[in-house]
Amino acid sequence: MRITISGPPGSGTTSLARYLAEKHGLRVISAGEMFRALASERGMSLAEFGKLAESDAAVDKLIDARQKETAEAEDNIVAEGRLSGWMVSNADLKIWLSASFECRTTRISSRDGEGEDDARRHTEERQVCERGRYLSYYGIDIDDFSVYDLVLSSERWDVEGLGAIVDAAIAGLHA
Numbered sequence: 001m002r003i004t005i006s007g008p009p010g011s012g013t014t015s016l017a018r019y020l021a022e023k024h025g026l027r028v029i030s031a032g033e034m035f036r037a038l039a040s041e042r043g044m045s046l047a048e049f050g051k052l053a054e055s056d057a058a059v060d061k062l063i064d065a066r067q068k069e070t071a072e073a074e075d076n077i078v079a080e081g082r083l084s085g086w087m088v089s090n091a092d093l094k095i096w097l098s099a100s101f102e103c104r105t106t107r108i109s110s111r112d113g114e115g116e117d118d119a120r121r122h123t124e125e126r127q128v129c130e131r132g133r134y135l136s137y138y139g140i141d142i143d144d145f146s147v148y149d150l151v152l153s154s155e156r157w158d159v160e161g162l163g164a165i166v167d168a169a170i171a172g173l174h175a
Helices: 013-024 031-041 046-055 057-073 101-112 116-138 159-173
Strands: 002-006 027-030 077-080 093-098 150-153
Touching: 002 013, 002 057, 013 027, 013 077, 013 093, 013 159, 027 031, 027 057, 031 046, 031 057, 031 077, 046 057, 046 116, 057 077, 057 116, 093 159, 101 116, 150 159
Parallel strands: 002 077, 002 093, 027 077, 093 150
Antiparallel strands: none
């Protein structure tokens, strides 16, 4: 089984991916972790690395190609990342998580230990940066949810609630 989970920063994609991996014995393939690791290796913040990615298409294309290749070649994976639903063409289930900007920046502030004003500013910069890159590199409008089987609010449901909904969808795939 191949599942993709996508959504904006702070929407809970990583938490849901971990939940599904543990519950269903799947391996997580995370584009965000790849991006963060590359930023860290270069001694850059996410915002700085995002700006580098804006000027060097090779950064995104490398991460996206690696995730796509790995996810499409393996069984029993959950691919987590902003473009996973677009990139993993043979996924059995494609999920988009949403939450308000305020909810997401509060989560990011708590998670990353930065003030809420900084979290808002960094998240807005990141979203603008990513949106431009995805349109430029791939012609993908990140606000087009047409490729997703499920669009869920992580503001309304916690990870267990989201997991229960996805578990029901998975059971439906096997019926």
